Amino acid sequence: MNAPVGIDTEAVTNWIVGLGLSAQPPLSFQRIGNGQSNLTFLVSDPGGNKWVLRRPPLGALLASAHDVLREHRIMSALRNTPVPVPDMIATTDDPDITDAPLVLMSYIDGAVIDDRAVAETLTEDHRRRIGLSLPKALGTIHAIDLESVGLGDLASHKPYAARLLKRWTGQWEKSKTRDVEAVTRVAQALADHAPEQKELTLVHGDxxxxxxxxxxxxxxxxxxxxxxxxxxxxxxxxxGNLLAFWPESTDPVAALSTVPTLPGFPSRAQVIDAYAVATGRDVSAAGYWHTMGLWRLTIIAEGILRRLLNDPRNASRDGGPTAALIDNLSERTLQVGSEAGLL
Structure with a gap:
């Protein structure tokens, strides 16, 4: 097996073996997931033990982006809460081991439905159960007492919509490969119609x-x-972000993933209802946040395209977004924003 890019297998193996996990060399490192940002590897030993390793992408990065040590802090804080997260095991940024910070965590034995072929093997009832479980699990994140888990200082407490608009407009300017008029137009509409923020919770963000x-x-x-x-x-x-990744078969523009369009998966309206039932929250602003989610996703996709142009080794299993896909996303954002009364 070829050595994975971004991992010094000998140095990282010695580090992991030295952690007292009963890891037996030689360790294998396999890139997993379809993530387009931080690189994730399945680490295995001959005895069948498994762990997961994370590191930032390769090449030049935008400031504050891809902070795996911050991820480690967050998941460590959530360990003894109802939010289901892997156990954090160790981190290192020792230059003798790695050129970027590494986070090692436990392996959760389950299914990641990130591929249409995987989803097609499931029954319609199983797809429905998955779809309705997502908003319920999301509710556990939003129920976290920030002070009790030590995350009250994780980020600003100022209105989130304005913060998102400022951050992602800045990211767009730094990473865009061309001008896309819809991105600027939607940003103005989101600024003009920002709902009043009535509560502050932990937000997963992706x-x-x-x-x-x-x-x-x-x-x-x-x-x-x-x-x-x-x-x-x-x-x-x-x-809203979940809805941005939740296309329906009747949508006029192709989505980033078509998995939720398969029979059995609930509709967006059913996902919204499940979240409302699980949390008791007013979801009347869901259209605004759906638009925000698509707008931000367009910018993230453009940033990924920029990273792939800068260093093709960052490509995930499915390659990465194209300019045409990003144009589709921006068109879809206009449509959803119009349906929500923002444009």
């Missing part, structure tokens, strides 16, 4: 089907991963 691990028996969410965009803000932003 919550969708590919970033959860589900039970192979009942479809329940048993692990929430990929916390690099986690912050404090309006909980409905997470719901």
């Amino acid at each position: 919550y969708h089907l590919s970033n959860v691990i589900t039970s192979t028996s009942d479809g329940d969410v048993i692990g929430v991963v990929d916390w690099e965009l986690c912050t404090l803000g309006d909980p409905l932003a997470d719901l």
